[in-house]
Amino acid sequence: MPMVARRLRDPDINPCLLESDASTSCMDENNYNRERCSTYFLKYKNCRKFWNSIMVQRRQNGVKPSMPTAAERDEILGAMGKMPY
Secondary structure: OOOHHHHHOOOOOOOOOOHHHHHHHHHHHHHOOHHHHHHHHHHHHHHHHHHHHHHHHHHOOOOOOOOHHHHHHHHHHHHHHOOOO
């Protein structure tokens, strides 16, 4: 598997892996009709927006790494009580 594909499949790097997989499988199931999968696309977009804002905040505060690991993200989401996206 190429390095770029491996990085995109890494849950520590890609926080929206589940949303990405859900939108891809929706497209597969619905013969690539984008209109039927718009809710999945919106959820993925909101996920990316949320984690990007977290990443920007961490960079501004000097926290390394800028993207929280998968375990840290689970703690953040658990503290919120529900999915923010």
